[in-house]
Amino acid sequence: MHVFSQTTALLAACAMGGVRAASPTSGVMELDLAFPRNQTYKPAARLPIVFGYQNPELATALNARVSFVVWNLDDMRNSVVTSSFDLGQAANLSSRDPFLQYGYFPGFEAEGRWLLTWTVGWDNCTEDSLELTNTGKRITHQTTTQSVRFATKDSAPETDLAAATDNKDCPQEMGLAFDVTATLKVPSWAKGEDWSGGDQCAKVAESMPKPSPCRVQIDAAAASSMAASMTAKACAHKDVAPPKGVECPPDEKSSAQQLVVTGMACLAAAVGAFGFVLM
DSSP states (O other): OHHHHHHHHHHHHHHHHHOOOOOOSSEEEEEEEEESOSSEEOOEEEEEEEEEEESGGGTTTTTOEEEEEEEETTEEEEEEEEEEEEGGGOOOGGGOSSEEEEEEEEEESSOEEEEEEEEEEEEEOOTGGGOTTOOSOOSEEEEEEEEEEEEEOTTSOOOOHHHHTSSSSOOGGGEEEEEEEEEEEOOGGGOSSSOOSOSEEEEEOSSOOOOOGGGOOOOHHHHHHHHHHHHHHHTSOTTSOOOTTOOOOOOHHHHHHHHHHHHHHHHHHHHHHHHHHHO
16 A cells, blocks of 8 residues: 555656646746857857847747847958847747757857847737738737947956856846737738747737846856757767867767777687687
């Protein structure tokens, strides 16, 4: 009976742990530039660019996306980085709050002054905009652009994401906050040119709350996980040389084969030595 009760309790705990809380239908969703900030960093072969989403599950209803460009202020003829993130393509949004989206980009090996310009896009709908009889524009598409300057200098310390996001420098201009008052189901006939998101669309209040970008912190564990993920992605193709600044771990298959060969050689040597003694 004791074992049975323990097993029953364990199964109940597992069942409870498997129950996922319902996604929020209202609240404040915030998108923040977590890194880089208006600071000076050591030149690096690959520099991380990190955005954080607070209350991230509401971001899909907003159809939130961000595009960004990094310019070399000493040579504005060409951009160094041009990329974008789409939260709708991210998985496991509930796994972390804030949810981090990031990439590692080349081009920052030397000292320089840089301008990162980022544009956030989001969509807003109302009950009226989703009415079949409405002949006007059904869903509002909005964008806003912000920027931050940073520098790379040889005398600066090595980039430490945990230290760089420990609330030292995160002005409100580093974030945007959205007051989602409700999420509305998008009818199938309303999807298409006006709506490229999922089944829910956010109804957003006209006034935007003040953002709190200091709440987005990258702890040591998250920074280590991000670096490991970057390395794994860069080293996924064994027949292609890794990018500059990335050290790939030894090929497990090759290491295993080498271990087998070494083991067989040791065994052969041992057998040979044993035969010699017998003689």
